[in-house]
């Protein structure tokens with residue numbers, strides 16, 4: 357988290373505080389020692405620059421797809437303007453596009469105190485989600501409407517994961533219905549969350565080595581392990597329930613989601629696994645419905661028979677409705693913390709309440725669960741949920757942002773003494789559970 361530019365003028369002009377968010381407050385980029393500050397000063401500007409560059413690079417291809425009059429240069433300029441607004445700590449302005457969530461976003465923004473309606477003053481969660489929605493607004497106002505500017509990166513990530521995918525397929529074909537296997541698959545799925553393109557501002561990370569061996573090796577880094585409780589919940593159920601997954605990243609992580617879901621269905625732990633994808637391109641690598649279908653076709657198209665058969669099986673499970681893509685919900689790509697779901701999206705809350713278990717994947721879902729709030733690391737998940745208890749919940753999250761809860765006394769201090777950036781690397785993870 358090193359900044360190369362001189363920030364002194366910017367910091368003075370924008371009321372930047374040289375410290376971290378105080379306990380029990382919302383995280384925000386105005387705290388200079390926070391990951392949010394670094395995110396808005398460095399990571400997001402870099403992500404936007406990459407998009408503008410790729411529009412120039414892929415110009416011919418885009419003209420062929422969207423027509424000779426596609427306004428590529430203007431779109432790239434608008435992306436760079438968004439970048440410069442962030443670097444100037446510009447205001448969070450209302451949306452004037454026609455997407456169905458625009459009014460909801462505007463209502464949300466209107467209710468934010470005026471002094472908090474800038475990138476650095478707003479809660480980190482709100483401002484970062486706003487940025488991704490603003491990016492989408494630029495594209496829908498152009499002739500490139502519908503273009504997923506992260507698609508190529510997501511597909512490359514899957515292609516680079518071929519070896520890891522094959523190794524996982526080989527290691528899971530003769531699985532038994534026993535606690536230890538289920539727990540291992542959950543952990544495999546957790547560590548798959550390290551392959552996230554947003555933490556690297558789009559730089560590809562190829563999963564290497566033997567994933568099952570790594571699961572064992574990484575056990576000391578698993579700071580909370582509720583896999584035993586989650587197993588008991590599913591094992592003791594009548595197998596007729598629904599498990600809801602709230603997806604995170606495409607590529608290798610999505611593949612491990614499908615492997616865990618396959619196990620849940622094959623072993624009769626639930627009758628259906630429902631997947632919640634994002635409605636718009638989100639945090640670079642998040643799964644959209646298109647990515648789900650593409651991944652299955654990608655597997656089917658492999659010359660290796662094991663992966664190809666697995667792809668066919670995932671397709672069959674989807675056709676039979678045992679795997680199901682949930683209807684698109686803008687809530688997942690909105691600004692709200694989960695504790696406000698019952699109020700702002702009661703239908704979604706009701707649907708989740710009917711599930712046996714909800715599995716929330718990844719760091720951003722965790723941030724939404726905790727509300728981007730500086731809880732004490734030892735506070736319990738139940739407290740931090742602030743009433744969000746639709747049903748049994750679990751979170752599989754590698755730690756890539758400076759907030760956490762549910763840790764044993766002294767653990768966080770011990771890890772800070774070893775490495776002051778331990779919360780930003782994805783090297784540590786938690787599998788937490790809250791019963792309904």
Ligand SMILES: O=P(O)(O)OC[C@@]1(O)O[C@H](CO)[C@@H](O)[C@@H]1O
Nearest residue numbers: 552554555718719720721756757
């Ligand atoms: O949700 P994911 O894919 O696990 O992580 C998303 C992420 O990379 O984006 C945020 C910052 O931009 C961080 O909180 C987090 O590290």
